[in-house]
């Protein structure tokens with residue numbers, strides 16, 4: 013009897029059956045068996061656990077994607093172990109082939125498991141509820157009572173009640189005047205479960221779509237400077253595998269003003285980048301206040317504010333009085349108080365000479381713990397620019413790519429150092445003049461286009477909806493048999509048996525059975541109830 | 546706007562009171578056990594037994610009242626903290642712990658007062674008796690959690706770091722807190738399930754089994770434990786009192802499942818909301834930051850638990866063990882990631 017009960021309960025789910033132990037002969041059955049093995053619940057369980065375990069090293073070993081500097085440090089400190097770990101992709105766990113193997117196998121298993129389950133469930137949705145078992149009173153939740161009403165009256169009442177409580181109901185008449193009712197409810201559980209699992213596949217497709225067609229890039233823009241969305245304007249551009257330049261939306265923007273505010277301790281409290289953007293070259297500019305949690309959405313691309321720093325207005329005149337450099341020069345921050353460094357390179361100062369300037373900028377100059385000048389507050393309260401000038405070959409024409417933020421000075425001659433406040437000029441020995449006009453700010457923006465985002469969001473919504481249905485709805489069956497009492501013609505009594513089943517996960521069915529029977533017998537107070545086992 | 550230090554201090558005092566009340570409640574629940582067992586052991590006429598049972602129930606009901614009292618102080622404590630710092634009171638680990646425990650107590654009180662749960666546990670709708678025997682076990686980790694929060698993790702009242710300053714903190718963090726609090730309760734019930742299951746299978750208490758394994762790792766069944774054995778077996782019988790008072794293993798299993806089926810979708814939602822927030826704040830929805838990764842590991846763990854319940858040979862004990870491992874991952878996510886591993890989610894508020 014336990015056998016039949018667990019079969020009945022199992023019939024309420026489309027979960028794959030356990031794979032049997034017997035091995036058939038020939039290659040075909042072997043493959044089929046392997047496939048059944050791969051799409052079994054046990055394999056799904058194993059792969060889920062394996063995926064969780066595989067993710068753990070990625071949280072303790074430094075990862076390139078998160079902190080490349082730390083990875084380099086680790087490699088330097090572990091000259092033997094490091095390369096081996098590198099070989100095993102332990103610094104790129106989440107892009108490692110073995111990590112991908114696990115989740116791809118999991119998704120193959122998932123799809124292989126889903127297809128037959130969807131077919132089974134679709135069939136179950138179309139089928140009539142299964143007929144009442146002969147021995148209802150053997151089910152754990154069952155009751156029996158007697159009534160004066162005729163069997164088909166009882167069945168009709170039950171039918172009506174179940175129908176109005178939105179059960180799927182079926183009435184059948186059996187020989188000897190027996191009337192039965194079979195009902196089922198909670199198909200939504202299985203539907204939700206399938207929706208959830210399909211949504212997982214949708215989520216993976218969304219991730220793949222972004223990974224194949226998206227792009228990402230960062231650009232530094234100083235106040236009053238601008239940006240147009242074309243590859244050559246980016247400082248860093250990372251296209252995906254199948255990306256083509258025609259996907260770049262033709263928007264542009266200018267950074268009008270950037271403001272940062274800080275607590276007295278120097279902790280930042282807010283950042284605003286006031287920009288004006290055009291969605292196409294012919295469109296009118298639209299003002300926008302960009303903040304850390306408030307990106308700009310334009311034409312399928314998103315523009316984020318990701319960093320900021322100081323840009324110094326510096327000009328240089330040569331000995332002849334010609335302006336050879338005039339512009340906003342971005343300085344890169346070195347610490348949280350925005351002590352920053354930057355360079356100016358002038359490869360043709362005139363007269364065949366070259367000039368290089370390296371500098372440190374202190375938004376609020378003060379004296380640090382070591383006695384050296386440092387910045388003691390991130391806001392520009394007392395700006396100070398400390399400069400060194402260099403002559404010699406800057407290497408600009410050497411063909412080797414140069415960073416605009418650094419100048420190797422090993423082969424250059426120092427021709428002086430100074431400290432400037434805004435508005436002040438510096439006359440160099442060779443007749444050139446450097447002027448520090450004032451302080452601007454720059455902001456870095458990240459532009460990202462993720463074509464899979466809508467798919468991802470849809471997947472996420474269905475994941476939640478499917479989960480709620482799957483975990484909160486109870487699938488259950490209810491049966492009723494009304495049998496004429498065995499007392500012969502004169503005996504007008506009817507024996508009614510009712511029983512039900514729920515998926516074993518949920519609480520048993522007794523409570524609901526009591527409730528249903530109560531409502532079925534409610535109009536018949538004369539019924540004599542006798543509880544079953 | 547700077548924090549209202551006076552009010553923040555009031556909040557601290559209220560929380561201390563909440564912890565005291567919870568501690569007394571725990572003693573009350575324990576006293577109910579003890580009194581019940583003494584009454585049973587004393588035997589005698591049905592009159593004395595009934596009197597003993599009444600006394601036990603009195604302790605139990607008192608403990609419930611104390612729990613409600615602690616809960617009220619707890620709510621007052623987080624509310625005043627929020628008012629004092631002019632923001633939501635879940636901006637650092639200290640405040641997060643206070644909220645998680647508040648959710649856990651709320652879930653316990655909900656189970657206690659739900660007629661359907663009571664019916665499932667006791668077969669009777671009218672009594673809180675059997676859900677009440679979870680009380681001591683729920684109170685213990687909550688007191689521990691709050692103790693840790695008030696000492697090691699305590700953060701002075703202050704504003705949020707800008708990265709957290711978004712309405713998403715209300716959505717994502719509330720979901721994470723709610724799920725964590727509920728997972729805490731399910732974890733307690735699962736441990737009780739495993740103990741009760743041992744008891745129902747007639748195995749010696751875990752303590753005795755471990756002792757035997759320590760003495761003879763190879764063959765724990767063979768070893769004679771000496772004169773202590775009899776005592777241990779006695780203890781096992783005494784344990785019977787405690788174990789008998791607990792609902793059956795099947796009921797505990799279902800109860801834990803029920804709580805997890807509430808917490809799991811909420812946790813799923815928390816992760817998704819977190820991804821949406823991350824996309825706005827850091828321009829990527831998923832970056833395998835340690836916090837994200839451990840949340841995902843936790844999620845996989847509970848997904849594995851739900852699968853195990855539907856897999857032949859994995860139902861029951863093994864599934865329960867998986868859910869405890871998943872809870873372990875949640876604790877790593879919460880304590881280890883916030884304090885040891887650095888990542889973008891550095892909001893612990895401790896240095």
Ligand code: HEM
Pocket residue numbers: 025026027028051052053054056060118119121122123125126204205206208209212478479482483517847848851852854855
């Ligand atoms: C990407 C991998 C998978 C994840 C994350 C996952 C997750 C889940 C979760 C969270 C549940 C419980 C919620 C619910 O019932 O809807 C569940 C249930 C279920 N999953 Fe999966 N699953 C995965 C793959 C699979 C595979 C490969 C199979 C096929 C063997 C499968 C079969 C099932 C079944 C039959 C249930 C219902 C269990 C029950 O009756 O309670 N899942 N899954």
